[in-house]
Amino acid sequence: MIVLITGGLGFLGSHICVELMDKGYQVIVADNLSNSNIDVLDKINLINGKKPIFYNVDVCKAKDLEQIFTVHKIEGVIHLAGYKAVLESVVNPLKYYNNNITGTLNLLELCKEYGVNRFVFSSSATVYGDQVSPLHENMEVKRGTNPYGETKIMIERILEDYSHSNKEFGVIVLRYFNPIGAHESGLIGEDPKGIPNNLMPYLTRVANGEYPYLNIYGDDYNTIDGTGVRDYVHVVDIAKGHMVAMEKMKNGYDVFNLGTGRGTSVLQLVETFKGVNNVEIPFKIVDRRPGDIAVAYANVDKASTLLSWKAQRTLEDMVRDSWNFQLRNNVNNLL
Numbered sequence: 001m002i003v004l005i006t007g008g009l010g011f012l013g014s015h016i017c018v019e020l021m022d023k024g025y026q027v028i029v030a031d032n033l034s035n036s037n038i039d040v041l042d043k044i045n046l047i048n049g050k051k052p053i054f055y056n057v058d059v060c061k062a063k064d065l066e067q068i069f070t071v072h073k074i075e076g077v078i079h080l081a082g083y084k085a086v087l088e089s090v091v092n093p094l095k096y097y098n099n100n101i102t103g104t105l106n107l108l109e110l111c112k113e114y115g116v117n118r119f120v121f122s123s124s125a126t127v128y129g130d131q132v133s134p135l136h137e138n139m140e141v142k143r144g145t146n147p148y149g150e151t152k153i154m155i156e157r158i159l160e161d162y163s164h165s166n167k168e169f170g171v172i173v174l175r176y177f178n179p180i181g182a183h184e185s186g187l188i189g190e191d192p193k194g195i196p197n198n199l200m201p202y203l204t205r206v207a208n209g210e211y212p213y214l215n216i217y218g219d220d221y222n223t224i225d226g227t228g229v230r231d232y233v234h235v236v237d238i239a240k241g242h243m244v245a246m247e248k249m250k251n252g253y254d255v256f257n258l259g260t261g262r263g264t265s266v267l268q269l270v271e272t273f274k275g276v277n278n279v280e281i282p283f284k285i286v287d288r289r290p291g292d293i294a295v296a297y298a299n300v301d302k303a304s305t306l307l308s309w310k311a312q313r314t315l316e317d318m319v320r321d322s323w324n325f326q327l328r329n330n331v332n333n334l335l
């Protein structure tokens with residue numbers, strides 16, 4: 001099967017490339033390198049012994065994107081390309097609406113024109129807003145979180161409406177919880193440009209000495225130790241989730257959570273990281289981050305029952321692999 005992965009050189013995309021290529025899929029990547037690095041192609045080659053076909057294309061540029069559909073007989077699309085920084089989306093909402101919505105519409109127009117009827121979309125647990133965990137796919141989505149979250153809700157809606165109009169079209173929306181970890185080789189992982197927004201890439205840079213300490217955003221939540229609780233899930237498990245979604249997809253629209261079903265607090269994650277990796281993580285408790293919620297973890301029964309997908313990797317695996325990637329990345333940066 002020939003699959004186009006938009007945003008395919010990013011943190012999730014690169015791991016999905018590895019899993020799909022390993023299973024014999026032909027993978028085409030469209031990525032404009034806005035938050036990824038061209039070196040990832042060589043890393044994938046080192047892991048898999050081959051590279052995906054790469055196009056430096058912005059999904060918002062319809063004509064450029066169409067080139068890919070004219071050259072390759074695309075059979076499925078995994079759509080990851082999009083901006084994802086929550087705070088930036090509040091400061092610059094038009095950038096987010098413009099980019100995330102336009103890119104998706106362009107892709108869907110091309111899917112329609114070229115008869116591509118298999119589509120996986122990268123959504124987020126953020127669409128649940130602040131509801132009581134475990135969060136279930138049947139729960140209503142909650143508007144009003146932030147423009148980034150709104151784009152996820154809007155795109156889910158666009159996909160559902162399009163699937164109603166085209167009975168041959170199959171789409172699976174995957175709502176990720178908190179992907180961390182890295183490929184066990186340490187060759188690919190999360191390497192955001194600039195100061196990381198998310199906990200794990202910040203934490204590994206503290207462990208590394210790049211930043212003096214971790215800011216922990218609040219210790220007065222109603223949780224086990226007062227710090228925020230999330231459902232951390234290994235990126236390789238998430239990548240495998242995309243493969244089974246592609247394989248088991250039926251016509252019509254469906255939504256699945258990808259998480260472990262377990263909540264871990266920030267302090268628990270820090271302690272596990274220190275224990276497994278034998279490194280110090282200085283931290284300071286600071287004010288809550290605006291927009292954060294106390295607890296978010298998944299109900300994962302639906303993916304288990306209908307996709308036979310379950311996260312296999314433990315929190316220990318996640319912190320070990322994240323740190324291993326950071327260490328290898330340091331070496332690469334020195335070369």
Ligand code: UFG
Nearest residue numbers: 124125126197198199200202215216217228229266292296
């Ligand atoms: N946190 C810190 N210090 C940091 C960064 C994060 O204490 O430097 C805390 C947060 O307050 C939160 C937890 O660590 O309690 C996780 O924060 P992340 O920023 O790593 O992840 P979020 O849960 O805030 O957001 C993630 C994705 C979003 C997605 C959301 C869905 O980044 O894209 O999950 O729940 F929308």
